[in-house]
Amino acid sequence: MKKIExxxxxxxxxxxxxxxxxxxxxxxxxxxxxxxxxxxxxxSQGDSSHYLYILVKGKIKVFxxxxxxxxxxxxxxxxxxxxxxxxxxQDIDIINTVEAVSPVIMIGIQYQWLKKYGSDYxxxxxxxxxxxSRKFHIKSNFFSFNLLYPVEVRxxxxxxxxSFDESDAQYDGGLSTNSLRDVADLIGTSYRHLNRxxxxxxxxxxxxxxxxxxxxxxxxxxxxxxxxxxxx
Numbered sequence: 001m002k003k004i005e006x007x008x009x010x011x012x013x014x015x016x017x018x019x020x021x022x023x024x025x026x027x028x029x030x031x032x033x034x035x036x037x038x039x040x041x042x043x044s045q046g047d048s049s050h051y052l053y054i055l056v057k058g059k060i061k062v063f064x065x066x067x068x069x070x071x072x073x074x075x076x077x078x079x080x081x082x083x084x085x086x087x088x089x090q091d092i093d094i095i096n097t098v099e100a101v102s103p104v105i106m107i108g109i110q111y112q113w114l115k116k117y118g119s120d121y122x123x124x125x126x127x128x129x130x131x132x133s134r135k136f137h138i139k140s141n142f143f144s145f146n147l148l149y150p151v152e153v154r155x156x157x158x159x160x161x162x163s164f165d166e167s168d169a170q171y172d173g174g175l176s177t178n179s180l181r182d183v184a185d186l187i188g189t190s191y192r193h194l195n196r197x198x199x200x201x202x203x204x205x206x207x208x209x210x211x212x213x214x215x216x217x218x219x220x221x222x223x224x225x226x227x228x229x230x231x232x
């Protein structure tokens with residue numbers, strides 16, 4: 001994580017996403033911009049939470065880890081998305097791990113300033129209420145909804161999410177073959193079955209596998225298979 005010392009850029013994002021009315025002047029003084037590299041953790045499940053982050057550029061991956069150590073992907077998110085809002089409202093540790101899929105820029109503010117200057121500021125409280133309520137609704141339906149889809153659909157959705165960033169046309173990601181066991185956990189299948197599905201998608205010309213990586217070769221066909229991308 002790196003702090004970006006550029007108030008002009010910060011003001012640009014506040015205006016672009018109409019966030020100026022969410023924060024009063026005292027809160028705006030304590031807002032900062034932060035950048036995260038591709039693959040960098042923004043926050044980790046179980047750690048103490050101290051910041052509210054607002055995703056304003058790039059793409060992130062949200063996943064959870066079970067007590068047995070198995071990971072399961074929850075979603076991929078583009079701007080505008082909040083991290084740390086539930087933790088702030090409920091005063092709890094971080095619920096899920098969030099990782100930067102592409103280079104990411106966040107607006108961040110420490111909880112201490114939210115409590116000091118925003119605890120009775122209606123626009124901010126309304127904003128947090130709406131986002132937290134939306135997240136709980138989505139999460140309540142996610143697990144059963146996700147498991148209704150076959151592995152090839154989940155894999156197609158995953159590959160699309162890590163390979164492309166709609167806010168950055170230049171971004172062209174791929175999947176490292178060294179991470180396939182993690183991917184199997186993330187989409188809820190076995191490593192062996194995942195490899196069978198990858199072989200099938202390669203035969204159909206949707207993806208290409210080399211020794212080190214997997215890349216999408218037919219985005220349109222993969223999007224059709226992904227059913228409009230169930231993870232986003």
